[in-house]
Amino acid sequence: MSGVEVAGLILGAIPIVVAALKTYKETKQRYIWFMSKEAYIDRLIQSLNEQVYFIKSDVEVALRSTDLEPESIKSILTGPDLSPWNDHEVADAIREYLGEGFELYLDALGRCQATICTIIASLNGLVSGTSKIVPADLVAIIKNISRPNGEFEFRKKIKFALQKEDIDAQIKELEATTKILSRINKQSTRKEAVSLQASSRAITKFASTLATIRDSAQRLYSAISRGYLHTCHDQHEVQLYLQTRSTLIQGTKPKTLKKSSLGFEVAFCVAVDAGSNHDAWSYKTEIQVTEREDVEDGGNRPPSSSPLEPNAKPAITFSLTDQATKTTAARNDIHDLCSLLHSTSKGVTVLDIRLFGNGKLCSVDSPATTTTISTTRVPHPKSFVTLTELISGAHPTVPDLNHRIALSYNVVSAVMQLHSTSWLTLPLASSSIHFIPEPLKTHKQPGRKQKYLPFIKAVFESCTTPCTTCHYSTRDSMLELGILLFELWHAQSIEVFAADNGLKLTKSFGSRYEVAQKWIAHSEDEGDMMPFYLEAATRCIECTFTTATAKPDWNDFTFQKSVCQYVLKPLLDICPAKYR
Numbered sequence: 001m002s003g004v005e006v007a008g009l010i011l012g013a014i015p016i017v018v019a020a021l022k023t024y025k026e027t028k029q030r031y032i033w034f035m036s037k038e039a040y041i042d043r044l045i046q047s048l049n050e051q052v053y054f055i056k057s058d059v060e061v062a063l064r065s066t067d068l069e070p071e072s073i074k075s076i077l078t079g080p081d082l083s084p085w086n087d088h089e090v091a092d093a094i095r096e097y098l099g100e101g102f103e104l105y106l107d108a109l110g111r112c113q114a115t116i117c118t119i120i121a122s123l124n125g126l127v128s129g130t131s132k133i134v135p136a137d138l139v140a141i142i143k144n145i146s147r148p149n150g151e152f153e154f155r156k157k158i159k160f161a162l163q164k165e166d167i168d169a170q171i172k173e174l175e176a177t178t179k180i181l182s183r184i185n186k187q188s189t190r191k192e193a194v195s196l197q198a199s200s201r202a203i204t205k206f207a208s209t210l211a212t213i214r215d216s217a218q219r220l221y222s223a224i225s226r227g228y229l230h231t232c233h234d235q236h237e238v239q240l241y242l243q244t245r246s247t248l249i250q251g252t253k254p255k256t257l258k259k260s261s262l263g264f265e266v267a268f269c270v271a272v273d274a275g276s277n278h279d280a281w282s283y284k285t286e287i288q289v290t291e292r293e294d295v296e297d298g299g300n301r302p303p304s305s306s307p308l309e310p311n312a313k314p315a316i317t318f319s320l321t322d323q324a325t326k327t328t329a330a331r332n333d334i335h336d337l338c339s340l341l342h343s344t345s346k347g348v349t350v351l352d353i354r355l356f357g358n359g360k361l362c363s364v365d366s367p368a369t370t371t372t373i374s375t376t377r378v379p380h381p382k383s384f385v386t387l388t389e390l391i392s393g394a395h396p397t398v399p400d401l402n403h404r405i406a407l408s409y410n411v412v413s414a415v416m417q418l419h420s421t422s423w424l425t426l427p428l429a430s431s432s433i434h435f436i437p438e439p440l441k442t443h444k445q446p447g448r449k450q451k452y453l454p455f456i457k458a459v460f461e462s463c464t465t466p467c468t469t470c471h472y473s474t475r476d477s478m479l480e481l482g483i484l485l486f487e488l489w490h491a492q493s494i495e496v497f498a499a500d501n502g503l504k505l506t507k508s509f510g511s512r513y514e515v516a517q518k519w520i521a522h523s524e525d526e527g528d529m530m531p532f533y534l535e536a537a538t539r540c541i542e543c544t545f546t547t548a549t550a551k552p553d554w555n556d557f558t559f560q561k562s563v564c565q566y567v568l569k570p571l572l573d574i575c576p577a578k579y580r
Contacts, residue, residue, distance in 0.1 A: 004094050006109040007055050008085035009135060011077060012142040013116050014048045019152040020126050021045055024160045037164035044119075044167055047174035051112050054181035058105070058188060062097035063090065080142055101184040108180040113138075115173045122166075125156035187544070206564040207557060209249050210416045216262050216289040218421040221458065224266075227337035228460050236338060239282060239434070240423055241265035241455040242414040244406075246572060246580045249413070262289040267455070268341050283341050387430040387454070387484075392493040404488045406579035408533075409571040410454060411484055416568060419477060420554045423458055427472045427480035430487050432456060474552040474559075475543055479513055481567075482540030486519050489529055489537070494519070516541045532574065536567045 021041055056077050063073045066089055076084045084090060095102045117133040120126060120141070127133065127141065146153045162170070217240075228236050243265060267282035334340055387407075391398055399407065411428060418424045426432065433454050483494050490497070498505035498515050501522070505515050520538050523529045529537075539545065543552050545562035552559055572580075 003106040004091045005085040006113050008082045009138045013138050014052050016145050018045050020123050020158050024158040040164045040167040043171050047171050050178045054185050062094045066093050098188050105184050108177050112177045115170050122161040124159040203561050203565045207560045213417045221422045232338050236460045237269035238458050239267040239455045242410050244410050244413050244580045384434050387433040388493050391491045392496050398491040406575050408488045409575045412568050427477045429480045474554050478540045478543045482537045485537035532570045539566050
């Protein structure tokens with residue numbers, strides 16, 4: 001026997017016990033004596049019903065993976081026939097669904113069965129002539145108790161011999177079992193079919209595309225770092241805008257046969273001269289990252305479906321101009337990017353800047369009459385706000401739900417594009433995401449809505465070797481991502497949630513994880529989040545993903561696919577196209 005037949009005994013016996021207890025309450029004689037334990041009996045009935053709920057939930061989900069019809073599953077869960085519980089298909093389905101929790105599940109069922117036997121032995125009139133009930137007796141009770149018109153019928157008067165202290169002891173035992181079943185239920189739900197689905201071809205393509213983007217992002221960071229002379233200013237700030245790249249991630253085929261480039265929107269913060277009355281400002285443009293056709297290693301580039309190797313020599317195009325206009329002018333190496341940006345901003349010349357496989361930035365002079373500059377001068381930094389300020393500041397400007405879902409998808413996509421790169425040396429959090437609200441005019445409310453363009457900042461120090469080490473673990477990154485999703489949905493920072501609920505919150509992982517768990521429980525109780533969103537955020541906080549390593553690791557491609565399957569793709573599917 002597999003042990004799962006105990007679940008059948010419990011599901012068959014508990015409704016009978018509950019009916020007997022209710023009958024006892026209705027036919028009591030010594031009213032004053034009964035009042036002292038009536039509340040305990042009500043609690044006992046509630047605890048028994050909770051056992052039924054969790055056992056039914058797990059078994060029903062497990063049996064959905066079999067060939068059984070819905071009506072057959074319902075019959076197994078509610079019918080008096082116990083023979084299906086001895087079927088190996090049923091046992092195997094439950095074992096596979098519960099995974100490592102299967103043995104714990106059987107132990108919990110055994111404890112529940114023992115408690116039920118104790119209760120039944122004290123129900124005089126339900127059974128007689130014995131002071132001890134064994135599993136075989138449960139089988140006989142389930143088969144022999146008649147149920148005309150759907151209600152259990154008891155031929156003898158029911159008496160309940162347990163005193164309130166004994167009832168309380170049985171309640172505590174059932175509550176302990178309920179906690180175990182509840183934890184197993186939650187964990188099994190999150191892990192359901194993860195291994196099977198995360199291996200799908202579509203998700204593999206998702207993860208591979210993100211790996212290619214990630215490689216390009218790291219090469220871009222290195223190129224910009226080499227472009228600064230680091231003698232003009234102690235620091236140079238670059239803002240990288242977070243792009244969803246939904247079209248690229250979904251694998252939409254281009255309409256042209258030419259190999260498309262990969263664009264990164266950045267803004268270079270240009271410092272003003274000492275004594276100037278003008279505010280500092282940012283020079284925003286799009287940097288195109290492409291691969292040269294004549295790769296110097298003989299054309300042995302990795303396939304597009306897999307991450308690029310670090311030793312590959314791709315060509316990166318860093319363009320401040322419209323690519324539709326070509327120039328044949330001579331190329332000059334650039335040794336001072338900061339000086340170049342200053343001269344361009346003053347209208348001295350229009351420049352086309354590119355980075356080739358040799359790692360050097362080159363400039364090409366282009367006549368202003370034939371070239372359109374694809375750059376934007378952006379104020380800096382007064383109009384910038386962080387996500388924390390946006391949703392929980394002194395004067396919060398909360399985006400509508402569609403915008404918040406779009407931002408959720410954006411930040412998840414950004415983490416998948418930039419993790420393990422020098423752009424993210426710390427986990428992405430609400431305090432490190434910045435915005436420049438831009439008016440989004442509509443025919444109904446022109447100029448009243450805002451389009452929120454998120455970006456992160458990277459500071460290039462004056463030291464010769466920039467710090468590129470990521471100071472966080474994968475577990476830290478996923479916890480902060482889950483917190484971000486909760487903050488965006490509720491339009492409330494975790495600090496505000498902790499303060500409102502009297503919770504102590506520090507910067508430590510343990511403290512933030514504990515408060516995040518409280519937030520999960522609060523959202524489950526309130527039912528104020530869409531189920532798919534709650535599951536995605538919970539998976540991030542609990543880090544419930546498939547891995548090929550002992551612990552979550554960004555270098556584990558299986559882990560990357562699992563995050564794509566259970567977090568990125570659900571958000572992409574629900575996010576309105578016009579908000580992506």
